[in-house]
Structures are given as structure tokens and as C-alpha cells.
Amino acid sequence: MFRRTFWFTAGAAAGVWATTKVNRKLRQLTPESLAAQAANKAVEAGHRLKDFALDVRDNMAEREAELGDALGLNDPVDAEIGALPAQRRFAAVENTFKTEQPKYLEATEVSRAPHHDPHNNRNEDH
Template structure:
């Protein structure tokens, strides 16, 4: 009799445990829960990308300072200003030609309204 009571209690406990585990998993798979999990992952990814960008910017500023010291440049680096790029061609050169072809004013364009 004691053996039957033991196995009955063990089976009931296993059933309660399995039911609780299934219900917990079902709550995790509801649309609201999935949306909240996706939003949390998106926010976490955004924070990681921001941290990465800040690390890259800090490394760039450090390397720029190292190169400035190596080249003998004494200009201070302002962290708030964007980096200004210089053109390789002097400003006094010939004017640049447009990259597109202009059509003559009396073109025979058949697609225009008449």
C-alpha cells in the first residue's frame, strides 16, 4: 500500500510540474510576449551599436592624435566638430564639366506633350 501511495504522489507531482512548465512556455509564445521580447532585443542591439560607435570614435581620435604627434602637427582635435576633408585638387584649376549630357533646346523628343 505504501508503494502505491508513493508512486501516485510522484505521478501527481510530475503532472503538476509538467503542466506548470507547459503553461509558462505558452505564455512566452503569446504575440504580446513575443513583441516585448523583440523590442527588448532591438533596444539591446541599439545600445551595443552605440557603444561600438563610441569606441570606434574614441579610437579614431586617439589614432589621429598619435599621427599628429608623429607628423609634428600641433593642431588640437575638437571632439565636438566633424572631421573636415580636404580636396586633393587645388581650387584654381579648370571648372569641372557636368557629368550629365545636356540636350539641345530643339530636341525631337516624342514623349513630350503636344
């Protein structure tokens, strides 16, 4: 008798447990529940995207400050002079693609340099 009662109780408990588990799963699969889950995921993704954008903005500002310091753009203006720092000068590079003359001519080579006629260029496509 005791053995039958034990197995009856164990079976009833397993049935209740299985029924509860199936009902929970069915409630999770209703359209309303799926819509709520999708909305929650979208909100979480939005928060992660916002945090990423804020991190990018902070790191960008930090990097701009580092570059400004390295290039001397963040140096304070001299109060006595009241002017900005002098501009940096860059070397100009001559475009030698359409000319046959060397880039820099020595004084003795100037007289021997070939004459360049822009209307008679053999390298241009006509």
C-alpha cells in the same frame, strides 16, 4: 498501500511540473510576449551599437592625435615668431605619359631631344 501512495504522489508531482512547464512555454509564445522579447533584443542591439560607435570615435581621436604627433601638426606655435611651422615641400613629378622626352635631360642632350608636338601624338586615340 504505501507503495501505491508513493507512485500516486510521484505521478501527481510530475503532472504539476509538466503542466507548469507547458503553461510557461505557452505564455512565452503569446504575441504580446514575443513583441516584448523582440523589443528587448532591439534595445540591447541599440546599446551595443552605441557602445561600438563610442569606441570607434575614441580610437579615431586617439589615432588622429598619434598621426598629428608623428607629422608634427600638434607642435606648439613658436611664441617668439608667432608663425606656423614651415610647410613641407614635396617633389613634383612630371607627367611623362604624353611626351617622348626623358624626364630629366643632361645639358648635352637638350639639343638632341626630339621635338614634341601635342597635335601630332601617335599614342592618342582619335
